[in-house]
Amino acid sequence: MSTSRCAPPRYTRRYDWDDFQDIMTTSEVCAMLRVSDKTAHALLDEGKVRGCRVGKQYRFVRDSVRRYAYGEPDDTAAAPRQLSPCG
DSSP states (O other), X not given: OOOOSSOOOSXXXXXXXXXXXXXXXXXXXXXXXXXXXXXXXXXXXXXXXXXXXXXXXXXXXHHHHHHHHTTOOOGGGOSXXXXXXXX
């Protein structure tokens, strides 16, 4: 009888990596908008774009950043400083 020392993960979740193309890092936002990282974080804090904090880093919702860049209204980004899960 063989026993395994490492049990398989209890919960396995498979991700479709295409779903993550809608999420941007701070450096991607800075390059897209040509702003500093401080300004990108301020946009998030002021509720002008949607995003969340993941550990010590920020992630932004691509559609929200695009709408901000083109001056289109983003009704979902109205609440300042959304630190809940992205989306």
